Amino acid sequence: MHREYSLCMDPREVLTRRVPSPDRTLAYGPGPDHVFDVRGAGPLVLFLHGGFWRAEYDRTHVGPLACALAEAGYTVAACEYRRTGQSGGGQPSGGWPGTFEDVRRAVERIPQVLGVELALIAGHSAGGHLALWAPVECPVLALAPVTGLVEAYELDLDGGAVGALLGGSPTEFPERYAAAEPQRRGTILHGLDDAQVPIELSRAYAARTGATLVELPGVEHFSLIDPLSDVWPIVEGHVRAAVEQAGRSELGHDSHL
Numbered sequence: 001m002h003r004e005y006s007l008c009m010d011p012r013e014v015l016t017r018r019v020p021s022p023d024r025t026l027a028y029g030p031g032p033d034h035v036f037d038v039r040g041a042g043p044l045v046l047f048l049h050g051g052f053w054r055a056e057y058d059r060t061h062v063g064p065l066a067c068a069l070a071e072a073g074y075t076v077a078a079c080e081y082r083r084t085g086q087s088g089g090g091q092p093s094g095g096w097p098g099t100f101e102d103v104r105r106a107v108e109r110i111p112q113v114l115g116v117e118l119a120l121i122a123g124h125s126a127g128g129h130l131a132l133w134a135p136v137e138c139p140v141l142a143l144a145p146v147t148g149l150v151e152a153y154e155l156d157l158d159g160g161a162v163g164a165l166l167g168g169s170p171t172e173f174p175e176r177y178a179a180a181e182p183q184r185r186g187t188i189l190h191g192l193d194d195a196q197v198p199i200e201l202s203r204a205y206a207a208r209t210g211a212t213l214v215e216l217p218g219v220e221h222f223s224l225i226d227p228l229s230d231v232w233p234i235v236e237g238h239v240r241a242a243v244e245q246a247g248r249s250e251l252g253h254d255s256h257l
Helices: 002-008 011-016 059-071 098-114 126-133 149-154 161-166 174-180 199-209 232-255
Strands: 024-027 035-039 044-048 075-079 118-124 140-143 187-191 212-216
Touching (some): 035 059, 035 098, 044 059, 044 126, 098 118, 098 126, 118 126, 118 232, 140 232, 149 161, 149 199, 161 174, 187 199, 187 232, 199 212
Parallel strands (some): 044 075, 044 118, 118 140, 140 187, 187 212
Antiparallel strands (some): 024 035
């Protein structure tokens, strides 16, 4: 069934697929974009959506992923954040530093709001970059992340997305590029057929940081967030492994108290 779907359907269909509404939508800060959708019950997975950090893409497009993980036994917090191209409402737009301030606030406040420890932070594409960047100690799972921001700028990904995020070029703002570049280890899943984010970026990141890179033949960009895709069992398996790793780490910490 999954094979037939993946061959016949536009991979982008997942971005607009209708799913049940979230159980709750809560705030992690004062602004209109400081919100997150909650689904399910179990270990807490905070998910950061992609879309090249741009305003036209929001958290609703990861609804299918969030529903699938909730059904698998997790509390899923699909987090919104300020993005580039926003204006109005008296709220500063995303980009530098707003997007990064929001991620910093989210990883601190969302576990507090829900009253549970964060078991995993994960993200897709631009959200994968933010998940790797986030100042948090739990495991991280990045799906086709945009890393190597200087190279991504030079490649002109999505028509200037990196320059829009950081307000200019690496020559103009070298300190911003350095501060925005993730350095964390973690697990990266990246398809060999990804036409949006070249896998070479993930290869370079893994070589530089020691992150674990899983290369997926025949997989494009959007199937990593599609529960109907053939690759979804691999994605869910890595979520499960990371959450189990977090549980073992917590038990080890408790045993030394």
